[in-house]
Amino acid sequence: MKDTLKTFNEIASLLLEKEKSNPVADFIPSKDVFKTLDISLQEEPIVDEIFLNSLKELLLNTPKTATSAFFNQLFGGRNDKAVLGDLLAVILNNSMYTYKAAGPQIGVEKVILEKVCAMIGWDTNSGGSFAPGGSMTNFMAMLMARDSKNSHVRMDGVSERMTVYTSTESHYSIPKNAAFSGIGRNQVRYIPVDSFGKIIPSKLVESIEEDIKEGYIPTLVNATAGTTVLGAFDDILPLSEICKKYDIWLHIDGAYCGSVLFSNKYKHLIKGVEKADSFSFNAHKMIGTPLTCSLLLVKNKKYLDQSFANEADYLYQTDEDDFNPGKTSLQCGRRNDALKLWTLWKSVGTKGLEAIVDKQFELANVARNYIKSNSGYTLFSFNDSISVCFNYKDIPARELCTLLYEKSQLLVGYGTFDGNEFIRLVTINAQNDKEDIQNFFKVIEVFVSENEKQLSKTS
Numbered sequence: 001m002k003d004t005l006k007t008f009n010e011i012a013s014l015l016l017e018k019e020k021s022n023p024v025a026d027f028i029p030s031k032d033v034f035k036t037l038d039i040s041l042q043e044e045p046i047v048d049e050i051f052l053n054s055l056k057e058l059l060l061n062t063p064k065t066a067t068s069a070f071f072n073q074l075f076g077g078r079n080d081k082a083v084l085g086d087l088l089a090v091i092l093n094n095s096m097y098t099y100k101a102a103g104p105q106i107g108v109e110k111v112i113l114e115k116v117c118a119m120i121g122w123d124t125n126s127g128g129s130f131a132p133g134g135s136m137t138n139f140m141a142m143l144m145a146r147d148s149k150n151s152h153v154r155m156d157g158v159s160e161r162m163t164v165y166t167s168t169e170s171h172y173s174i175p176k177n178a179a180f181s182g183i184g185r186n187q188v189r190y191i192p193v194d195s196f197g198k199i200i201p202s203k204l205v206e207s208i209e210e211d212i213k214e215g216y217i218p219t220l221v222n223a224t225a226g227t228t229v230l231g232a233f234d235d236i237l238p239l240s241e242i243c244k245k246y247d248i249w250l251h252i253d254g255a256y257c258g259s260v261l262f263s264n265k266y267k268h269l270i271k272g273v274e275k276a277d278s279f280s281f282n283a284h285k286m287i288g289t290p291l292t293c294s295l296l297l298v299k300n301k302k303y304l305d306q307s308f309a310n311e312a313d314y315l316y317q318t319d320e321d322d323f324n325p326g327k328t329s330l331q332c333g334r335r336n337d338a339l340k341l342w343t344l345w346k347s348v349g350t351k352g353l354e355a356i357v358d359k360q361f362e363l364a365n366v367a368r369n370y371i372k373s374n375s376g377y378t379l380f381s382f383n384d385s386i387s388v389c390f391n392y393k394d395i396p397a398r399e400l401c402t403l404l405y406e407k408s409q410l411l412v413g414y415g416t417f418d419g420n421e422f423i424r425l426v427t428i429n430a431q432n433d434k435e436d437i438q439n440f441f442k443v444i445e446v447f448v449s450e451n452e453k454q455l456s457k458t459s
């Protein structure tokens with residue numbers, strides 16, 4: 001293992017060095033990837049030198065997500081302390097189902113979940129779990145909503161027509177999860193949004209009333225804290241009133257921007273989160289830990305038990321349930337996603353996490369100000385969002401984004417809202433500075449002036 005660590009150090013150092021001079025990997029068209037790189041597998045072992053050369057070539061040609069040229073959705077940067085925790089989690093290789101297998105790492109997970117629940121404002125009845133990504137934490141919330149509505153479903157399957165409400169701007173995991181959970185994609189109601197991309201509460205009420213008349217059973221309202229395109233925050237308080245009135249589970253999908261919880265300046269964007277039944281956020285997005293680090297929090301942990309507990313004598317042989325989180329998680333064997341958040345949080349404190357979040361809003365302000373004060377730009381997004389949506393010189397966004405990628409200039413995506421298609425800059429990498437954001441625009445401007453002919457203009 002010592003030799004392996006030495007090799008790791010060498011390769012990682014090489015990568016770090018190369019990404020400084022070459023912040024965007026050379027573009028390899030997907031159709032050429034097997035021709036360009038030695039990825040194929042063969043019967044016989046190969047000598048170390050050839051193996052290492054193939055490996056290095058592969059790594060150097062992989063997209064670089066930590067540089068100041070990566071603004072694709074919805075993560076970026078590289079946080080030293082969090083990387084340290086994740087590397088050590090690999091070396092330790094515990095499975096997070098029992099205290100017997102993971103020991104104090106279970107304590108690490110518990111301490112994070114309890115602290116976040118306390119920050120939400122929930123009492124000791126609350127609980128949570130880590131799952132591999134926001135799609136899966138949303139899935140867990142949907143399953144708890146379903147089983148809280150009808151506790152027989154877990155034994156007998158879904159026989160009623162349950163409905164789920166979410167905005168037209170919400171994440172595509174909601175319909176996917178409706179299919180997985182047996183609720184069904186056709187039972188998802190897409191509620192319209194206002195001009196800021198926020199769900200319209202009165203439209204939600206209309207939809208619920210109509211469904212009740214038709215004999216459906218309204219089961220879950222999903223609110224979004226940071227919509228995928230605009231980074232908009234649904235107003236939680238009116239939604240919580242509606243959910244209370246109609247006895248519907250309220251989940252807040254904060255995968256993208258739920259981490260505003262850590263910021264005194266921006267937590268007002270999720271005002272009322274304590275009234276929700278469940279809340280999820282991805283620390284691998286705004287907090288900047290390595291992928292994946294997604295937390296699900298639930299106001300009453302009995303719903304975690306109801307939906308996820310299963311006896312397994314071969315597995316649960318020691319300790320209280322409280323220290324065997326396999327009983328309240330989606331998976332059996334489960335990676336330790338908690339340690340990387342803990343190493344970061346322990347070292348920088350809650351105030352350090354707050355600074356990470358605030359920095360992203362600062363950078364978004366820099367970007368919006370740049371767009372407003374320079375000619376040729378049109379802005380399509382709003383304050384209090386880390387998604388900055390714009391067009392430059394009316395060039396079709398998808399064309400510009402694709403060419404920037406193919407010419408190894410920048411990685412940035414595009415999105416649509418209200419009939420407009422635009423470039424979406426996400427200022428999610430808190431290691432960037434004001435200059436990096438300004439440089440992003442400079443790269444675009446120079447690139448456009450050099451490629452004006454190739455970029456067809458819309459009329």
Ligand SMILES: *Cc1c(COP(=O)(O)O)cnc(C)c1O
Binds near residue numbers: 134135282
């Ligand atoms: C990213 C995102 C998700 C999905 O999270 P994954 O970790 O990619 O599965 C869900 N909802 C929203 C709003 C997101 O931005």
